[in-house]
Amino acid sequence: MLADDVHEAIKALIMDHVLEPGARVSIDGLARQLGVSPTPVREALARLESAELVVKEPLRGYRTSPLLSREQLDDLYQFRLLIEPWAAARAAEHADAEGRERLEAEMRSCATPASDTYDSYKALAAHDTRFHVLVAELAGSAQVRRAFERTHCHLHVFRLHYDRGLGERTLAEHRRITRAVLDRDPVAAEAAMRGHLEAACYERLRPVSEEAGGPTQG
Amino acid sequence: MLADDVHEAIKALIMDHVLEPGARVSIDGLARQLGVSPTPVREALARLESAELVVKEPLRGYRTSPLLSREQLDDLYQFRLLIEPWAAARAAEHADAEGRERLEAEMRSCATPASDTYDSYKALAAHDTRFHVLVAELAGSAQVRRAFERTHCHLHVFRLHYDRGLGERTLAEHRRITRAVLDRDPVAAEAAMRGHLEAACYERLRPVSEEAGGPTQG
DNA sequence: ATCACTCAGATCGTGTAGGAAATTTCCTGT
DNA sequence: ACAGGAAATTTCCTACACGATCTGAGTGAT
Numbered sequence: 001m002l003a004d005d006v007h008e009a010i011k012a013l014i015m016d017h018v019l020e021p022g023a024r025v026s027i028d029g030l031a032r033q034l035g036v037s038p039t040p041v042r043e044a045l046a047r048l049e050s051a052e053l054v055v056k057e058p059l060r061g062y063r064t065s066p067l068l069s070r071e072q073l074d075d076l077y078q079f080r081l082l083i084e085p086w087a088a089a090r091a092a093e094h095a096d097a098e099g100r101e102r103l104e105a106e107m108r109s110c111a112t113p114a115s116d117t118y119d120s121y122k123a124l125a126a127h128d129t130r131f132h133v134l135v136a137e138l139a140g141s142a143q144v145r146r147a148f149e150r151t152h153c154h155l156h157v158f159r160l161h162y163d164r165g166l167g168e169r170t171l172a173e174h175r176r177i178t179r180a181v182l183d184r185d186p187v188a189a190e191a192a193m194r195g196h197l198e199a200a201c202y203e204r205l206r207p208v209s210e211e212a213g214g215p216t217q218g
Numbered sequence: 219m220l221a222d223d224v225h226e227a228i229k230a231l232i233m234d235h236v237l238e239p240g241a242r243v244s245i246d247g248l249a250r251q252l253g254v255s256p257t258p259v260r261e262a263l264a265r266l267e268s269a270e271l272v273v274k275e276p277l278r279g280y281r282t283s284p285l286l287s288r289e290q291l292d293d294l295y296q297f298r299l300l301i302e303p304w305a306a307a308r309a310a311e312h313a314d315a316e317g318r319e320r321l322e323a324e325m326r327s328c329a330t331p332a333s334d335t336y337d338s339y340k341a342l343a344a345h346d347t348r349f350h351v352l353v354a355e356l357a358g359s360a361q362v363r364r365a366f367e368r369t370h371c372h373l374h375v376f377r378l379h380y381d382r383g384l385g386e387r388t389l390a391e392h393r394r395i396t397r398a399v400l401d402r403d404p405v406a407a408e409a410a411m412r413g414h415l416e417a418a419c420y421e422r423l424r425p426v427s428e429e430a431g432g433p434t435q436g
Numbered sequence: 437a438t439c440a441c442t443c444a445g446a447t448c449g450t451g452t453a454g455g456a457a458a459t460t461t462c463c464t465g466t
Numbered sequence: 467a468c469a470g471g472a473a474a475t476t477t478c479c480t481a482c483a484c485g486a487t488c489t490g491a492g493t494g495a496t
Contacts (some may be wrong), residue, residue, distance in 0.1 A: 001276050037452050046261045050268030058219050079361035082304055143297035147365045255480045277486060
């Protein structure tokens with residue numbers, strides 16, 4: 001299916017900063033560049049628009065979504081803090097043997113690359129994406145999983161700064177969440193996920209405003 | 219923009235049961251029926267696919283999304299219970315004067331029609347949709363609002379049974395939530411929203427399984 | 437006689453090519 | 467330097483061709 005290939009190609013172009021945030025996406029230009037006719041490009045862009053990866057300006061064409069503002073990133077992490085700790089707790093409660101094995105396999109696949117190359121970073125980011133989706137999946141709630149996926153949070157964070165916040169500490173935090181899930185300890189899983197997100201949030205939002213005391217959720 | 223009109227037209231067809239759940243959606247058929255060429259129909263269907271209102275089977279066409287199963291409806295309300303009480307609390311904390319006025323206006327617009335006609339039911343359902351979106355909006359979190367809207371929960375519930383669960387009690391519960399928000403009482407707003415959703419949930423899922431005691435969230 | 441398989445016609449999704457309308461850009465004239 | 471207008475680019479839709487899938491009849495086997 002050509003339209004699907006085009007869809008993936010454009011997503012990759014956005015992911016790799018070839019199409020920068022806010023850049024105009026010419027429908028004919030992409031068609032020529034990819035060697036196809038405009039029709040499948042239109043279909044792909046229509047889907048990307050529903051996913052909010054591009055925005056449409058009638059009679060003027062498409063642009064890639066702009067970078068998240070400070071407030072929007074804050075809001076994004078607030079949302080993640082609302083659903084992901086909950087998902088981690090439910091995963092600890094409900095994950096079956098096959099699910100726990102998948103979680104262990106994901107962690108094994110990322111023993112410790114941690115080189116400083118761009119590719120290494122991308123691999124780690126891909127692991128991070130898979131890990132969080134997997135936790136949402138193990139929670140047994142398709143709604144929560146889809147809600148998480150539709151935030152495209154890794155894409156947004158990646159576009160903002162693809163050099164910060166992922167490293168050995170991320171893996172250590174993932175291991176802690178994994179351990180709690182495997183131990184069937186919902187309280188520990190929830191706390192570990194909350195801590196993981198708050199660490200990433202503070203890391204990325206630094207300097208962070210010192211309004212009131214205590215973390216986002218209390 | 220023709221594609222936008224087609225998009226809205228198809229959404230309306232789904233909403234009004236003209237296109238039944240799981241029904242095949244012919245691309246050429248719709249084009250003839252709407253008096254346009256297939257291209258804008260394809261674009262509209264691509265967007266509806268991203269919104270999960272239709273599903274695509276490659277080389278075989280589109281179908282409207284199937285009805286929600288009991289488990290999926292349960293999952294949907296679990297998700298609503300996760301985000302909407304939170305949103306109600308944040309709305310009570312953060313809503314400004316203009317927001318509170320909009321909430322009051324929405325409630326005024328629905329004094330008490332409550333006739334038993336189909337149109338009356340549709341009007342009430344539309345109010346219900348607007349009310350819940352408005353609460354999410356007043357919470358100040360675009361992520362939560364979008365996550366809620368993307369569930370299309372009113373569409374799904376409407377398709378399952380468009381005759382149950384909406385009535386004077388719904389309005390009374392909305393009033394209670396509104397009062398708590400206007401009183402800037404987050405705890406009461408959260409509790410009222412939780413009670414509202416649980417009432418709707420139990421009403422719709424009856425007979426409900428009697429696993430353990432107490433409501434969904436504990 | 438009934439059932440299963442095969443093959444042909446029809447139907448529909450998919451991609452291409454071309455033309456109309458609108459916007460943007462560039463040039464010219466004041 | 468600024469306003470007006472025309473050319474060029476681009477979006478958007480239509481019309482058409484190709485290929486795959488589904489439907490039905492017909493044939494053969496059990």
